[in-house]
Amino acid sequence: MYVAVKGGEAAIQNAHRLLADRRRGDRNMPAITLAQIASQLSLAVDRVMSEGSLYDTGLAALAVKQARGDMIEAIFLLRAYRTTLPRFGYTRPIDTAAMLVERRLSATYKDLPGGQLLGPTFDYTHRLLDPDLAEGAEPAAPETRSEAEEAMPRVSDILANEGLIEEDGALPENREPGDITREPPEFPMERDQRLQALSRGDEGFLLALGYSTQRGYGRNHPFAGEIRIGEVDVEIDVPELDFPLTLGRIRVTECQMVNQFKGSKKVPPQFTRGYGLVFGQSERKAMAMSLCDRALRAGELDEDITAPAQDEEFVISHCDNVQATGFVEHLKLPHYVDFQAELGLVRQMRREYEERREGADTERREAAE
C-alpha cells in the first residue's frame, strides 16, 4: 500500500527563517556585501563559477553568501539559476595564446619566451597563519615594473617545433562539439565531451584521481609543461551582424601537462599531453583536470586500462558534484514507505529463519533421543 505523507509546512517555514537568521550571523556586525565576497573571497567565487559552469562573478558571490560558504550548495544554486536563462549561442573558441597573462610558469623550460611570471601565488609562502591579516592591516601596494610587451607562445608550440610532442588534440573537421548540457551522456565519449564534463567537475574528486595516477594507479609521468592564468577575449558570431562581436573578457586557468609516452605500434615514442581549462583562477583544478584528461586517453593511446582514473564511465559519471550531492543527500528525505516495506520483508525473513532453526533443533533433539 502506498501512503502519501503530508505535513511539516510550518516546520519547514520556520526552519528556513532560522536558516536566514543563522546566515546573517551576529546582527551587531555589518552584513557582508557581494562586492566584498567577489573581491576578497575571489577564489571561492571562481570555484563556484567553474563548477557551477556559469561565468558571472556577481551571481557566484550571491550563491556563496546564500549558501553560508558551503561551496557545493553554492554551485548547486548557480547551476539551478543557469537553467532559467535562454541560450543565445556558442562563442568562438577562446585564444589562450593571446591571453592578458597574470601568472605563467613552466616546470619544463626555464628560459621560455615571455618568462616565468609568478603572479599572485600561494607558492613560496610559508603557510604560516598571519596575525597582521587577522588584525586587518593594509598590505603594501603591488610593485610594478615596466617592460616591453613580449609575446608568450604556449610551451606546447615551442616543443612542437622539434616534433617530439603530439599536436593539439584533433577531432574530425566538421564535428560540432558535443554538449553534455544538451545530450545525455553515452559511453564511450569523445574527448570534447569529456573535457566539458571535467571542466565543471568537482575539484576534490579530480584532485584525488589526479593524485592516484601519480601514486601508480594509471601512472602517466606528468610534467607541468605550462600553467597560465589571465584574461581572454570572448567573441561570438550573431545572425544580425556580419562580423564577430567582442563580448568582453573572462579569466581562465589553462594547464598543459606534458607526459612521457613510450609509443605504441602506430605512434613513435614522444611526449603526449593532457589539457586543463577552467573558469577563474584555479591552477589546482586545471592541473588535476589535465592529469585526468591524459589518463582518460588511455584507450586512444593503446594503453592498458587498469586504474580508476582511466575508466571513462567511472570518472565522468561521478565527477559532477551537483549530481553526486543530489543522490547522496536524497537519502535524508522521507523514505518511510520504502523502509516499512523493507521492515516487513526483514521481519518475515527473520520469522522464517527462526522457524527453520527451531525445526532443525527439534530434529536434532529427536535424533539424539
Added chain:
Amino acid sequence: MTLDSIAIEGGFQNPVFDAQTIFRAVMKAMAEPGTVHQGIALASPPAPMTPEAAAIAMALCDRDTPIWLDPALADDEAVRAWLAFHTGAPLANTPADAHFVFSADPEHLIGLENFSQGSQEYPDRSATLVLQVHDLSGGEELVLEGPGIESEARFAPHPLPRHFTRQWAQNHARFPRGIDLILVSREGLAALPRSTRIISQEA
C-alpha cells in the same frame, strides 16, 4: 526599408507574456485536437510567413531547435533573416534534422515521413510541423478521434498536404513515434497530435 531593418522589427510587444500566451494556446490545442484557439499574440514577420506562424516560432524556437523551411519560406531572404534575429534558431541541414518545420505552401509539402519521427526510446525527438493554411473551416471536413476528444471532433483545414488522410494514417501507425502538426490561419491555431486518428473524411 532595408533588409536589415525588416529583419529585426516585428517582434513581440511583451516578449515574456506573449510567448506564454502562445505556449498555452499550443498546449490547449494539442490537448484538444481539432479545436481552434484564438486570440494569440502576434508577431509581424515579412511575407509569406504569417503572423500566427511567426508567433509560434518566437515562442517555441531557439538556438537549440534547428528549423526547416519549405521552399516558399526558405527562398525568401527576409524571412530567413527575421527568424534568425528573433529566434536564433539555426536552419537544419536536412528535413530530418529539424525540430520544427514551417510551411507556407502545405499543399506541396514533402512527405511527412521525411521529417524526424523520434526514436522508440525518445519519441519526443520528433519534428513539430507548423502549416500555414488559408482557413480551418473551409476544406473537407475531418472527423477526429483519440486522446483529448470525448466522442469525436471535426475541423476542415484547407489546404493540406497531398494524400493527407493516408499520410496521417501512416504517421499514426508509427506511434509512439511520429510528427505532430500545428495548423495556423487568421482564425487561430489548431493541432493534430500523432495520437489522433482521422476516422472518416466526408465529402
Added chain:
Amino acid sequence: MVSRQERQAVTERRREAMAVLAMASGSDLLQLWNETGLPDDAETLRGPETGLVTVRGRMGGGGASFNIGEATVTRATIKLPTGEVGHAYALGREKLKVRVAALIDALHQRPDLEARIEEKILAPLRTRLSETDAVRRAETAATKVDFFTMVRGED
C-alpha cells in the same frame, strides 16, 4: 559607389567601437554618455535581455573545440527616429549599460555624430581600458623570475 576597402574599414571601425563599449565598465560608460547629453530617443526592438552564451575553448590550446561552460550575456537592439539600428552585446547582466551601448552604436553610424561619439565616449573609454591593462601588466612583470646561474666547483 563605395569601394570594398571603404566598406571593410567602416565595418572594422564599428566592430572595434562595439568591442570597446562591451569591455567598458558600466559606470564609466554611463558617466560619459550622460556628459555628452545626446538624446535617449529610440524604439526598443529587442531587450535589453539577459541570457547565456556557451564559451568554447580548444583542446591543447589550438586543437578541436569543446564547450567549457556558460557565461551571462546581455543584449539589446534599438532603432533611432532617423532609422539607424544599433546593437549591443556584453558579458554580465548590466541592462542599462547595454541599452546605452546599443544607442551609441546607432548614433555612431550617423555621419553628423560619429566624430563627437569618437571624441567624447570611445576615446576616453579606450584610454581607461589600456591604462588598466598597463597597470595589470606592470604588476605581473614585477613577479617575473630573473634566474642567476650559480657557479659550482672550480674551473
